[in-house]
Amino acid sequence: MDNLQSEMYTEFDKDPTAITAFIRWLAETYHLPQPLHVLDIGCGPGRMLAEYHKLGWRITGMEPDPDFHQSASETISEIPDSRLYKGGFGDIDFENEMHLITAINNPFSYLLDVPSRLDALARVYKALTPGGVFFLEVTNFLYKLQHFEPVTVQNKEIDGETVLHVMENHFDVENARWVLRDQYVVEGKPEVIVKEHEQAVTALPELLYFFEQQGFTSIQTYNSYTARQSEPITGKTILISAQKPTNDG
Ligand SMILES: C[S@@+](CC[C@H](N)C(=O)[O-])C[C@H]1O[C@@H](n2cnc3c(N)ncnc32)[C@H](O)[C@@H]1O
Structure with a gap:
């Protein structure tokens, strides 16, 4: 990859x-x-x-x-x-x-x-x-706030390996921003892909x-x-x- x-x-x-x-x-x-x-x-x-x-x-x-x-x-x-x-x-x-x-x-x-x-x-x-x-x-995001989940996890078999997509959610009240920390973890492997997204709550x-x-x-x-x-x-x-x-x- x-x-x-x-x-x-x-x-x-x-x-x-x-x-x-x-x-x-x-x-x-x-x-x-x-x-x-x-x-x-x-x-x-x-x-x-x-x-x-x-x-x-x-x-x-x-x-x-x-x-x-x-x-x-x-x-x-x-x-x-x-x-x-x-x-x-x-x-x-x-x-x-x-x-x-x-x-x-x-x-x-x-x-x-x-x-x-x-x-x-x-x-x-x-x-x-x-x-x-x-x-x-x-x-x-207002709907997501109403149903707030701090962490959501999806998993998928990719090329015979289990990959977890872990999404951590934070809410920045003062600036009306949603901070999503996206992590992809291949089970049993040290490699982790992490990407943080800051998004406006409109x-x-x-x-x-x-x-x-x-x-x-x-x-x-x-x-x-x-x-x-x-x-x-x-x-x-x-x-x-x-x-x-x-x-x-
Ligand atoms: C979740 S992805 C969606 C990608 C694609 N539209 C799709 O449906 O597969 C959100 C995209 O917005 C892009 N993005 C970030 N800042 C942006 C900006 N200022 N203007 C336009 N796109 C931006 C990101 O780089 C990313 O590719």
Whole structure:
């Protein structure tokens, strides 16, 4: 394993089938043109880049983490007419270019203060074509606080070995941040991969207000990737889709 962080992430967050079906439905629902140009921001090792390629879409990926970026560059090297940039929300610098921008499995939560979240939404809005759609997945940390578990453990057989994924949760009350310590342990081996993630606790009303202030319309919320209509948020995940008006640009 050359890049353990990426390989472990890929093993534990593997199957994107339901996400792909949902994103495809979203593109149809908002009547996006085909084949569309998608930007996957915070693309990690690039699982969605490969999925979007299967849909025949033109792909741009962006990822700030060097290990994930390295893995994503291997994924994208096999995809013609695709681009990958090293960077995050603060580096998005496109104008009227993307029909769809996706931020799946929490990239937005890494924006720890309000100015960087507002800057991100402004950049996303500018990068979208008129009528283009932004799709965001963030953890509903308020729900997770209500059901707080200091430690959760998953385990999986990988190449005949048992790998434990231990997630330790801390809550920084003063700064409204969630600190997740991710550890991957191969049973019986000394090697431990540890990565700490500090994420912003952003409440849904604040997010919706920011979206509206930025100019987004047709804002919809969903609890899961099986949803096929807007619904009130009740669980641990917040999914939001929103459109740049067609008369903007
Ligand atoms: C849990 S991973 C999700 C990866 C990928 N979207 C997926 O669904 O497989 C969260 C990603 O957000 C990225 N990230 C961290 N800070 C970011 C930022 N400021 N802008 C965009 N992405 C960021 C991380 O490096 C990581 O790849």
